[in-house]
Amino acid sequence: MPFNGRNGRTSPALLGALTLGVGFALASVAAPRTAPADTECPAAGCEMPEVESVPARLAADRACRDAGYLCAQLLDASGFRVQRWESERPPLRVRVESPSDEDPSVARALRRAASRGISAWQGQPFALSIDDRATASTEPADIVVRWARRLDGIALGLTRTRWESGPEGTTFTSVEVVLATRNPYNGAFLMDPEDMVLVAAHEMGHALGLPHSDQSADLMYPTNTASRLSARDYRTLSALYALPNGIEVTNGTGPVAGQQD
Numbered sequence: 001m002p003f004n005g006r007n008g009r010t011s012p013a014l015l016g017a018l019t020l021g022v023g024f025a026l027a028s029v030a031a032p033r034t035a036p037a038d039t040e041c042p043a044a045g046c047e048m049p050e051v052e053s054v055p056a057r058l059a060a061d062r063a064c065r066d067a068g069y070l071c072a073q074l075l076d077a078s079g080f081r082v083q084r085w086e087s088e089r090p091p092l093r094v095r096v097e098s099p100s101d102e103d104p105s106v107a108r109a110l111r112r113a114a115s116r117g118i119s120a121w122q123g124q125p126f127a128l129s130i131d132d133r134a135t136a137s138t139e140p141a142d143i144v145v146r147w148a149r150r151l152d153g154i155a156l157g158l159t160r161t162r163w164e165s166g167p168e169g170t171t172f173t174s175v176e177v178v179l180a181t182r183n184p185y186n187g188a189f190l191m192d193p194e195d196m197v198l199v200a201a202h203e204m205g206h207a208l209g210l211p212h213s214d215q216s217a218d219l220m221y222p223t224n225t226a227s228r229l230s231a232r233d234y235r236t237l238s239a240l241y242a243l244p245n246g247i248e249v250t251n252g253t254g255p256v257a258g259q260q261d
Helices: 104-119 193-208 231-242
Strands: 079-081 092-096 128-131 143-148 157-166 169-180 248-250
Touching (some): 104 128, 104 143, 104 193, 157 193, 169 193, 193 231
Parallel strands (some): 092 128, 092 143
């Protein structure tokens, strides 16, 4: 299937058929204590450790009020655990590396496009410090963006999340995002930088803790059918960070376990 549309651009219809991430169709993505959509688990596996200090469960009727698509995953699972960065933290440090396997001019365009996509989340909810210099940096980063010519299947992006457990629940410690520089259907074609902006923004949403959306108007929908982040994308992220980190949201109604109204 040809990937480039008129004027060398990727046609929206063709781009909409491409998968943003690996495992987007798996129902297990919404299972409790698993990694978010498009993520790979730590070496120990996907199961999140049980931590006694993790906050109590919260019923969906309370957790999901005006929460965008945060609770859409409950359609396929009995619950999910909130996983995200600490709320009170310095700016997230994001390093966008250069695609070493591509021509320097192509690498520069893709690197800058990825930086633009990531910047769409600036201040939502954290300040982002983005380093997209062409030269390799040895400075530490919370999120590192790397590149591969092709990913498995028809994936355009992949987000790997690492976490640790403590008194405040399960907290992200580092994230690696991998973006494909080439068309997954035909490796002779490069990804268009304007399309890379959307792919990078989608994967950055996962890097912040967002699941997939259930509506095609949102950029966090599993396939790229939106042209920008939606108000619902931002609202869902706000809802995520308003919930206690590590709390388990379950189907049903009622108060937080142990709480009296």
